[in-house]
Amino acid sequence: MAARFTILFLCLTLALIANLCLGETCVDPITALKTAFSGKGELAAVLNEIRIPRLLSAMLTGIYLSLSGYLLQKLSRNYLADPYLTGVSSGAALGVAAALLLGLDLSLVPLIAITGGISTSTTVIVLSRRSATGHGGTHGLSITRLLLAGIALSAVAQAAINLMMHIFGTQSMSQGLNLWLMGGLSGRTWSELLPPLLYSIPALAVALFSGKQLRLLSLGEETAAALGLNVGRAQLIILAAAVMLTAAATSIAGLVGFVGLIAPYLARQIFKGSESVQIVSVLAIGAVLTLFADLAARTLIAAQELPLGSLMAVLGGPFFIYLLAGIDRVSESSEEA
């Protein structure tokens, strides 16, 4: 276990160094660090104002999305659950689209993304609440309803974005919004990082301290209730944390999918252990994935930037199909048995 964690953190260090040093101007790591700390010259400006905010944005996006995916998968007991399935990402995107089309101040975008995400997820939560017979004395959440409501609201939010762009958007606005919807970290600044970072602190605290509650819920709602867990409340708190993490990630990077699917899967395969171990490995893997994906997005084609969201979708789509095929194989073999 220790050896695996060492390799994981070496990968993280390597990803951070690569993101700092590689790009149109390549520098060696020692020069990069010295120049960044000195703060003098054009290279220092590139590093301090472009690359470091961008690598921190990539790292936070990866951490937020992977942790959100992990929480949603644990809650739904479905390894295919992804932040998109709860409608949070699309809700955040709808908020941002409205803000951009109304010409609101760009510094308000993260806040509006979070508001949009929370609005959609609140609707999803209300639609998912079980009536009358919730476990543990409270109204619990129906996970099936949660996923179905998330899919339905995502479709509605996407359609609303398209309609708004069609009716109100100028060509340049639509292009800008389209770029944002494809996901990317180009031009992220320090000031854009602060609001999502602040909003994510309570959500991160919930994620890091909810190991026992997640373990109880993994036994099923009824057993968790019989062991004294207030199931409805625990589900709501953990879900709210997952929503805030996704909204924060969406406000930083736009729509980036599949990190929340791949990172928890890899963590489960590589690091068996307690929920605390899994949570640490999930967020480290999420950060490494997004850092390398963003590096590829800005360096694969010279003088041109690929959209991070699309790149992740190209990687994540086949991975999702692979997982789906695996589930089919498992169910077939159990039927044969």
Place this chain on the structure above:
Amino acid sequence: MIKLQTRSLSLGFAQPLFRDLDLSLESGRITAIMGPNGCGKSTLIRALARLKKPQRGTVELNGQDIWQMSARDFAAKVACVPQSMQLPDELKVFDLVTLGRNPHQKWWQSKLKENEQAQTESILQRLELTSLKNKYLNELSGGERQRAIIAMALNQAPSLLLLDEPTTGLDFHHQVEILQHLKAMKESCGLAIGIVLHDLNFAARLADQVLLIKNEKLLQGDLQTVFTSANLKEFFQVDVASFKVEESHIYYLRDFI
């Protein structure tokens, strides 16, 4: 002392399974709940375990409506072993059994205190699980998993234990072990037990009172009153007779092959 009492309890789904049940589970007494499949035994256990709200009537723990209590306070006094339970593959036996301590812990407490560690080890030993404690649950046989679930419930240190067919899937040795252990806990700690059983002879050796359920019909009382040939024929549609060996009745099928 603990007393879990139902008052005019009616349970069911679209159609009621039974109505107006007045049942009392008390310290130092074992109540066997019996009846044919689908009669409502598991639903009753769920209602007693605060997992299903009654259609009518109340369930009270020491005079307090259980739905007025918090899940944690209730679970600190009453534990339940369900008929079936999903067990995540990534959990080890020890991890599962330690979850039984949850009602007695703060929400942020994830490590066992010294006395909790000792109690957990002692329960693992009593249920012959010590050698399996570091195994993942998907590496266990059905019977071993069942014992691990019972160990988790016992680790709640309950005053009242509800069990829904706990011996299903166990080999004969472990069936006897579990039931003997329950009886010993009743006698030594005054544990109140409500247990769903299908085996008449196990029920006869274990229970102080019996509740029979069938098609909304309820019959409860001590063994002598309930386990008559006529009642057993009516509730189970089999011809059962008994003979006495050392103060215990042995039940057998009169017309079996």
